[in-house]
Amino acid sequence: MVAIDKAVLTLDFRKRIGDFRLEVSLQVGEEVMVLFGPSGAGKSSILHCLAGLMDPDEGRIAVNGEVLFEASGGRIRRNLPPQQRRIGYVFQGYALFPHMTVTQNVAYGLRGRGDVGGRVRSVLKAMRLEDLADRYPQQLSGGQQQRVAIARAVVMEPRVLMLDEPFSALDTMVRERLQQELLLLWERWHLPILYVTHQLGDAFAMGHRIAVLNDGHIEQVGLKEDILSYPRSRAVARFTGTKNIFDARVASTNPEETLLEWEGRTIVAPPAPAAPGSPVTFCIRPEQVMLVRGGEADNRKENLFQGEVVKEVSRGATISLFVRLDDGRGGRDYDLEVALPSHAYSRFRLDIQKRVSVSLKKEAVHLLPTPQ
Amino acid sequence: MNWHPLLLSFQVAGVATVIVLVVGLGLALLLARKEFWGKQVVETVVTLPLVLPPTVVGFYLLFVLGRGSPLQEWLGVDILFTWMAAVVASATVALPLMVRTSKAAIESIDPDLEKAARTLGAPEWRVFRDVTLPLAARGIVAGLVLAFARALGEFGATLMVAGNIPGRTQTVPMAIYDLVEGNRLGEANAQVLLMTVIAFGMLWGVNRWQRGWWR
Numbered sequence: 001m002v003a004i005d006k007a008v009l010t011l012d013f014r015k016r017i018g019d020f021r022l023e024v025s026l027q028v029g030e031e032v033m034v035l036f037g038p039s040g041a042g043k044s045s046i047l048h049c050l051a052g053l054m055d056p057d058e059g060r061i062a063v064n065g066e067v068l069f070e071a072s073g074g075r076i077r078r079n080l081p082p083q084q085r086r087i088g089y090v091f092q093g094y095a096l097f098p099h100m101t102v103t104q105n106v107a108y109g110l111r112g113r114g115d116v117g118g119r120v121r122s123v124l125k126a127m128r129l130e131d132l133a134d135r136y137p138q139q140l141s142g143g144q145q146q147r148v149a150i151a152r153a154v155v156m157e158p159r160v161l162m163l164d165e166p167f168s169a170l171d172t173m174v175r176e177r178l179q180q181e182l183l184l185l186w187e188r189w190h191l192p193i194l195y196v197t198h199q200l201g202d203a204f205a206m207g208h209r210i211a212v213l214n215d216g217h218i219e220q221v222g223l224k225e226d227i228l229s230y231p232r233s234r235a236v237a238r239f240t241g242t243k244n245i246f247d248a249r250v251a252s253t254n255p256e257e258t259l260l261e262w263e264g265r266t267i268v269a270p271p272a273p274a275a276p277g278s279p280v281t282f283c284i285r286p287e288q289v290m291l292v293r294g295g296e297a298d299n300r301k302e303n304l305f306q307g308e309v310v311k312e313v314s315r316g317a318t319i320s321l322f323v324r325l326d327d328g329r330g331g332r333d334y335d336l337e338v339a340l341p342s343h344a345y346s347r348f349r350l351d352i353q354k355r356v357s358v359s360l361k362k363e364a365v366h367l368l369p370t371p372q
Numbered sequence: 373m374n375w376h377p378l379l380l381s382f383q384v385a386g387v388a389t390v391i392v393l394v395v396g397l398g399l400a401l402l403l404a405r406k407e408f409w410g411k412q413v414v415e416t417v418v419t420l421p422l423v424l425p426p427t428v429v430g431f432y433l434l435f436v437l438g439r440g441s442p443l444q445e446w447l448g449v450d451i452l453f454t455w456m457a458a459v460v461a462s463a464t465v466a467l468p469l470m471v472r473t474s475k476a477a478i479e480s481i482d483p484d485l486e487k488a489a490r491t492l493g494a495p496e497w498r499v500f501r502d503v504t505l506p507l508a509a510r511g512i513v514a515g516l517v518l519a520f521a522r523a524l525g526e527f528g529a530t531l532m533v534a535g536n537i538p539g540r541t542q543t544v545p546m547a548i549y550d551l552v553e554g555n556r557l558g559e560a561n562a563q564v565l566l567m568t569v570i571a572f573g574m575l576w577g578v579n580r581w582q583r584g585w586w587r
Contacts, residue, residue, distance in 0.1 A: 051491050082490040089491040095484040099506050108502075109492030156492065 008192045009160055013059025023217045032186055032193045036203040037213030043196040047162045051089050052082035063159045088158030092165045094149040096137040102148050103133045109156035119155055127151040143174040162194040179205050200241060212236045232369055237283045243337040245283040250274045268302050269365040281368040286339035288364035291348055292357040303360035309352055310334050319345045373562055376539060377547035384455055385523035388462035392519045396470030404478035422468040426528025433461055433533045455541055458534035462523035469522055470515040477511020510582055517578045521571055
């Protein structure tokens with residue numbers, strides 16, 4: 001089970017790097033916590049601060065109650081050097097020692113501890129690396145190098161394991177296999193894992209919870225389903241693939257629903273604490289927009305609109321349709337992005353310039369907590 | 373043939389190279405991995421002997437080693453016009469070659485490798501011994517050989533601070549100068565040939581080492 005209620009790792013610090021401001025407040029339990037966000041959002045800097053390779057300006061970092069770093073009022077009160085933190089760090093690009101064999105790489109962190117040979121062998125076995133023990137890193141494939149990097153970090157029994165974009169340079173097959181293996185390792189060792197990625201699919205495959213980072217601060221932390229369905233800001237909605245984000249105005253509210261006025265149309269949305277007349281931002285994920293067959297286009301469907309397909313993009317298993325609604329105010333090329341499975345696409349006999357009816361289901365319409 | 377100049381040349385260049393190894397490697401590490409105020413100035417001053425006329429370097433060294441200098445006044449060290457002054461001159465002009473070559477080698481190492489070693493519990497001296505040193509070894513050795521070769525051929529600055537005293541401070545380049553002055557071209561030829569062979573051999577060795585032919 002995922003124990004997120006018991007925080008093992010506490011991050012609470014601020015750091016200025018030139019014009020960039022990093023502000024982190026995060027509790028991590030025995031779980032895989034994904035740090036997700038675009039490049040330059042500060043994900044790697046967070047790992048550096050936790051590892052002791054970079055000093056925050058102020059704040060506190062603690063693992064299992066032990067304070068690794070503490071500074072306030074510009075004075076550093078405690079700062080454990082990286083050598084004593086026991087934080088496993090799998091670097092982006094692996095950072096294997098090129099002049100050492102697989103065995104020497106993995107044994108490096110164990111010097112001076114007991115039964116080095118036995119521990120190295122058991123980790124090599126767990127990572128399926130026994131046959132490669134005497135190879136040098138440049139003689140290994142990308143996936144094999146990544147497994148060595150993970151083995152080297154876990155063999156010293158770290159209190160936290162951090163991985164920086166671990167699988168983004170690997171092809172899909174290898175990536176999916178390594179993702180599964182890493183989750184199996186987690187099942188076995190149950191240590192907190194901080195997993196940095198900028199790829200949405202990677203984030204959802206790995207994370208128990210996801211922290212969405214943007215421009216140096218955490219926009220939202222939560223279970224992945226919540227992040228997907230209930231983004232708290234426009235940035236989170238955008239990063240997680242909610243393409244349809246609109247500005248509207250509250251027309252009226254009652255305990256059952258909120259009525260929005262959106263460019264002359266009326267949208268029925270779930271109840272929300274908003275005053276009539278106030279501006280709101282609402283969004284709906286492309287795969288939540290329903291295509292409605294001509295015959296079914298009756299008034300029982302919520303938020304039913306007519307429009308025309310103006311563009312389509314195949315994404316493999318799904319197809320994205322770009323629909324311009326009738327009575328639109330113009331200006332934009334399209335109003336709604338709709339994602340549907342390829343088989344549904346052929347069933348509907350869709351094509352560019354076809355007329356379609358779409359329904360925005362009330363439950364799928366999400367209001368951002370503050371207008372943005 | 374008079375072998376004394378050659379032996380003295382090797383003695384001076386050898387001692388100078390040891391000094392250059394310690395000072396040069398320290399400076400290279402500092403310049404490659406640390407940020408500090410005045411870094412550009414330090415780097416430029418260290419490189420200066422590479423472009424200044426050796427006589428100018430020698431002139432500065434006269435102030436450092438000569439009468440009235442702190443070294444001589446306060447510490448009572450007077451090495452002017454001894455072979456040790458030749459060592460100082462050779463080391464000064466050879467230092468930039470060592471610093472520049474090994475600094476480039478250290479900079480070419482991915483800093484993540486050193487960081488990885490730290491997160492794996494290695495103290496700084498072990499990071500240096502296990503990661504930095506072996507990965508920069510080629511550049512460091514190349515820098516040392518270049519420094520040794522440069523020290524062996526030193527003339528101008530050495531002449532200024534150590535003079536050209538046969539049997540005491542006369543190195544091979546000095547001896548050649550004297551032989552040509554005295555129109556003893558046969559002996560000069562022999563010394564010139566010797567220097568050329570040694571210099572060629574060392575540069576060839578460095579090139580091979582850097583390309584890693586024998587690996």
